Amino acid sequence: MMGYRMIRRTTASRRMAVLAPLAALLAAIVLNFVLYLLMGKDPGAVFYAMLLEPFISWNSFAEVLLKMTPLLLIAQGLAIGFRAKVINIGAEGQFVLGAIFASSVPVWFPQATGWWLWPLMLLLGAIGGALWAALPAFWRVRLNASEILVTLMMNLIAAQLLAYLLVGPWKDPMGFNFPQTVMFQWDAMVPTLFPGTRVNVALILALVWSVLAWVYMQRSFQGYQLVVGGLAPHATAYAGFSEGRAVWLSLLIGGFAAGLAGAAEVAGPLGQLQRGIASGYGYAAIIVAYLGGLHPVGIVFSSLFMAALYIGGDNAMVSAGLPASAVEVFQGSLLVCYLAAIVLVRYRFARPAEVAA
Amino acid sequence: MSALSFILAGMLAAAMPFLLAALGELVAERSGVLNLGIEGMMALGAVVAFIVVRHSGGHAMGFVAAGLASAALSLVFAWLALAVRSNQVAAGLAIGILGQGLSALFGKGYESLTVPGLPKLAIPGLSDLPVIGGLFAQDAVVWLGLLGTLAIWAAMRFTKLGLVIRAVGENPHAARALGYHVIGIRYGAVAFGGLMAGFAGAYAATVYTPLWAEGMIAGRGWIALALVVFATWMTGRVFFGAVLFGAVSLSQLAAQAGGVALSSQLLASLPYIVTILVLGVISANKRLLKINGVASLGEPFGP
Numbered sequence: 001m002m003g004y005r006m007i008r009r010t011t012a013s014r015r016m017a018v019l020a021p022l023a024a025l026l027a028a029i030v031l032n033f034v035l036y037l038l039m040g041k042d043p044g045a046v047f048y049a050m051l052l053e054p055f056i057s058w059n060s061f062a063e064v065l066l067k068m069t070p071l072l073l074i075a076q077g078l079a080i081g082f083r084a085k086v087i088n089i090g091a092e093g094q095f096v097l098g099a100i101f102a103s104s105v106p107v108w109f110p111q112a113t114g115w116w117l118w119p120l121m122l123l124l125g126a127i128g129g130a131l132w133a134a135l136p137a138f139w140r141v142r143l144n145a146s147e148i149l150v151t152l153m154m155n156l157i158a159a160q161l162l163a164y165l166l167v168g169p170w171k172d173p174m175g176f177n178f179p180q181t182v183m184f185q186w187d188a189m190v191p192t193l194f195p196g197t198r199v200n201v202a203l204i205l206a207l208v209w210s211v212l213a214w215v216y217m218q219r220s221f222q223g224y225q226l227v228v229g230g231l232a233p234h235a236t237a238y239a240g241f242s243e244g245r246a247v248w249l250s251l252l253i254g255g256f257a258a259g260l261a262g263a264a265e266v267a268g269p270l271g272q273l274q275r276g277i278a279s280g281y282g283y284a285a286i287i288v289a290y291l292g293g294l295h296p297v298g299i300v301f302s303s304l305f306m307a308a309l310y311i312g313g314d315n316a317m318v319s320a321g322l323p324a325s326a327v328e329v330f331q332g333s334l335l336v337c338y339l340a341a342i343v344l345v346r347y348r349f350a351r352p353a354e355v356a357a
Numbered sequence: 358m359s360a361l362s363f364i365l366a367g368m369l370a371a372a373m374p375f376l377l378a379a380l381g382e383l384v385a386e387r388s389g390v391l392n393l394g395i396e397g398m399m400a401l402g403a404v405v406a407f408i409v410v411r412h413s414g415g416h417a418m419g420f421v422a423a424g425l426a427s428a429a430l431s432l433v434f435a436w437l438a439l440a441v442r443s444n445q446v447a448a449g450l451a452i453g454i455l456g457q458g459l460s461a462l463f464g465k466g467y468e469s470l471t472v473p474g475l476p477k478l479a480i481p482g483l484s485d486l487p488v489i490g491g492l493f494a495q496d497a498v499v500w501l502g503l504l505g506t507l508a509i510w511a512a513m514r515f516t517k518l519g520l521v522i523r524a525v526g527e528n529p530h531a532a533r534a535l536g537y538h539v540i541g542i543r544y545g546a547v548a549f550g551g552l553m554a555g556f557a558g559a560y561a562a563t564v565y566t567p568l569w570a571e572g573m574i575a576g577r578g579w580i581a582l583a584l585v586v587f588a589t590w591m592t593g594r595v596f597f598g599a600v601l602f603g604a605v606s607l608s609q610l611a612a613q614a615g616g617v618a619l620s621s622q623l624l625a626s627l628p629y630i631v632t633i634l635v636l637g638v639i640s641a642n643k644r645l646l647k648i649n650g651v652a653s654l655g656e657p658f659g660p
Contacts (some may be wrong), residue, residue: 006442089450135633139633139636142641143636143638144641144643145636145637146583146636146640148393149579149582149586149632150633152579153579153583153630154629156629157629160623160629161622161626164620164622164623286450287451287454290447290451323461323465325458325462325571326458326462328457328458328461328462329455329462331454331458332397332452332454332457335447335451335455336433336437336448339437339443339444339451340436340437340441342443343442
């Protein structure tokens with residue numbers, strides 16, 4: 001870009017807003033192509049397994065939809081906060097707390113039956129996630145402490161709390177000393193949608209949640225206040241919008257969604273509380289939120305794509321011997337490329353001669 | 358050995374990962390750039406150093422390689438934050454995730470392997486004192502780290518370079534009007550932060566606990582970030598904060614060894630809980646943060 005200058009566009013470019021993620025994907029593929037060559041893997045086979053295979057059969061696509069569910073739920077919640085400049089990176093912990101709260105029902109009442117069991121667990125999970133986010137909100141509003149650091153610390157504490165429950169009071173007494181709870185009873189499981197797959201009702205909830213997020217952020221006055229508060233805090237404070245309320249709303253909404261996702265994960269594909277619950281969805285959802293342009297519609301696509309990357313990464317692990325962490329590297333480099341590409345939405349590049357004229 | 362002398366002997370070593378990373382971040386933040394990617398840069402430095410030392414390149418080589426690798430990663434961040442002018446928070450998180458991914462990827466074949474640590478260099482006489490003697494027998498990196506802390510403190514306070522870095526962070530437009538290259542200085546400060554994070558990771562993985570385990574940084578990069586806030590961007594306070602956290606993380610070991618009837622998970626959470634509490638206490642003093650804070654922190658700079 002030598003000799004070129006960045007000129008701020010008067011209005012954001014819509015064309016670039018759509019092109020930027022695609023350009024970022026292309027750049028990430030090129031970078032990781034080189035990485036796979038260096039690792040001695042066949043990049044063609046890796047990318048086939050990672051990017052195409054998830055969409056080829058109905059079975060693997062169903063797994064993509066299953067993975068997409070928590071990512072979509074969490075990212076929609078986080079994006080609301082990010083647009084209000086409330087940076088909640090504690091979704092991982094809020095997710096774990098959601099799983100713990102939901103598990104309390106089948107762990108304490110393993111004999112309970114009734115159609116209302118799993119809905120109650122999802123609700124408890126969402127409340128648990130919101131409670132875990134309430135402390136950082138209080139710390140930020142009352143004590144002026146950075147929510148970035150406090151939410152991150154809460155993740156690390158949540159991981160220890162989970163470990164404590166699984167080796168201590170909640171360990172399955174018949175579980176051969178494995179750190180996991182009892183398997184949940186039938187009524188404690190979220191019903192599946194399609195026979196033969198693991199996709200469950202939580203996917204519908206995630207899609208409904210997305211519609212609600214769209215209505216809230218794009219159509220409601222409160223959502224508008226949050227967005228404007230993020231863009232121009234001084235102006236909005238002058239207009240009488242409360243920053244504290246924005247922090248509370250952002251964190252509680254984010255925690256609620258992450259907690260719901262955690263509950264749906266234990267009461268869905270896992271069927272018991274185990275260490276595997278903390279598998280990094282909370283961090284991946286940060287990438288999903290940014291890749292989706294922090295827009296409810298964009299996030300539906302980015303969560304689908306990131307879910308496919310997970311399933312594709314598993315495929316590549318089996319077929320091309322790619323380590324699981326390579327997927328994490330791909331996700332990280334994709335976000336880096338996206339942040340670089342997104343600059344084209346708000347800036348254009350001009351030759352110095354053009355600037356002078 | 359009593360718990361007190363155990364903590365006194367080990368707290369400087371335990372403090373090193375916090376101290377080195379926080380000092381680097383302090384310089385970067387003083388220039389006005391907030392790099393949230395420390396955890397990832399430390400993780401990358403840790404794995405690079407471990408691999409080099411494991412293949413018997415020696416500790417010196419390991420530290421150099423780790424510093425360079427993390428500095429290179431921090432330059433990717435600097436390019437995003439300074440050239441592309443993207444959101445510094447998002448760019449830092451992206452670099453952090455990338456660094457942790459690379460760390461896990463490179464470290465895959467090294468899980469649970471060990472490397473030799475470093476010998477303790479004792480100050481004759483002082484190290485024989487009762488109770489506090491252990492304080493004077495430390496490895497070479499600790500001694501160098503203490504000297505480095507002093508050097509950074511002096512450089513930020515008394516040299517022209519330190520003054521320019523602070524000026525760039527305080528008022529970049531004025532600094533530019535005086536003829537300083539704001540973006541260039543910020544690149545340098547961020548790269549220094551990356552270098553130090555790399556050293557911090559290297560120390561954690563090849564000296565403090567010379568055993569490779571994925572995710573071994575375990576939040577210490579984030580605590581280092583919090584330390585910079587606790588210290589209200591002052592070098593001396595960063596040092597005391599780091600030593601305090603070193604002592605806290607050691608006291609869990611002492612408590613476990615002493616048979617204190619607390620769950621190991623609660624003890625492991627102690628540094629995180631202390632971070633949250635101290636962050637609340639320090640941040641609540643808005644005036645202090647405003648006086649000592651960096652005015653342009655996190656804001657993009659462009660003509």
